[in-house]
Amino acid sequence: MAPTAVTPVVLGLLALGPRSGYDIKAAVDRSTRFFWAASYGQIYPELRRLEADGLVAGEDAPNGARGRRVYELTDSGRKALEEWLLGTSVTIEYRDESLLRLFFADALPREQALALLEARQRGHEQYLDVLRAIDALPGRDPDFVDLVLRWGIDFNDWGRQWCEHQLQRLRRKKRS
């Protein structure tokens, strides 16, 4: 089966340990969703496809009468993950409404345009709060999982400062 956008997340998360579809969705919402989202509508069908292809192995692991199916990576699954990790595809999709507003902000009176920059700065600050709260959670993550969290924190901190700096620059420019 041709891999889809959700394939690497499922394989990658299963590489960190066996999980159910529900668990995978929960892990995504805690971690990769900031740069790679996935929904139930993708995860469950994908797990069945991957099992049919022998990349993951599912096993029923009910809690009492409540059904539950836990998947783990097979050897070919691990190999497929490593191949993807070493691959060269570079999908980047970015949609940022705040940047789009800034881009068209010349249509506004100067003060309102600058307020958009301030709003963007606050957005970074709020994001920082969220990520720092995740960072403060107990338990240590593998090195590269932690590295990516650090990226999120550093990026938003940079973005916050960038907005501040540009605000100063543009206010100076206005006066001159």
Added chain:
Amino acid sequence: MAPTAVTPVVLGLLALGPRSGYDIKAAVDRSTRFFWAASYGQIYPELRRLEADGLVAGEDAPNGARGRRVYELTDSGRKALEEWLLGTSVTIEYRDESLLRLFFADALPREQALALLEARQRGHEQYLDVLRAIDALPGRDPDFVDLVLRWGIDFNDWGRQWCEHQLQRLRRKKRS
């Protein structure tokens, strides 16, 4: 009509001057596509919707026998743009395969994992080249158009340095 993702781009670009659908697509590909893409399949139907709603006015402006329809913003179109500019929606969608790779890089031998960071750094460098070439193009842009281009350049420059710095840190850590 309820506004869609493509509505603000069309209104915003028309605020910078009258354009055809083709022109809009070309402008998007030169500018907003980095953070807000749009395709013909969105732009042409949207122009007809906006005209039906009175937000833009189209006029046939053929080049010889070759058909061409140029649109300009009406007063209510400008008002709709300003409303969106002052709105509070904050759509952010981000899909970055390079970050996803890093996130799962613990599954690789250390050296190969670090190579992923190096690859990300090169990605930033290439992006920088593209944006700096755009920046070097003759003609000056409105302040905030220029600000967003500056953001792209500064962000990639920051990202490049971040990768470099983390590479050093992780290599040091390995030795200890």
Added chain:
DNA sequence: TAGTGCATGTAATGCGTTACATGATTTC
């Protein structure tokens, strides 16, 4: 016992890209 969380799954919907069709004009 009511509410929340665990757990699986799918149908409907919406959105956006890709690819194609058509044809004129300009440029080399």
Added chain:
DNA sequence: GAAATCATGTAACGCATTACATGCACTA
């Protein structure tokens, strides 16, 4: 005369989200 660019437009396809349905288990 060929190739690239200008210009409009749509149909098909794939992808992803949303929303819903179902029901068990724990906890306050």
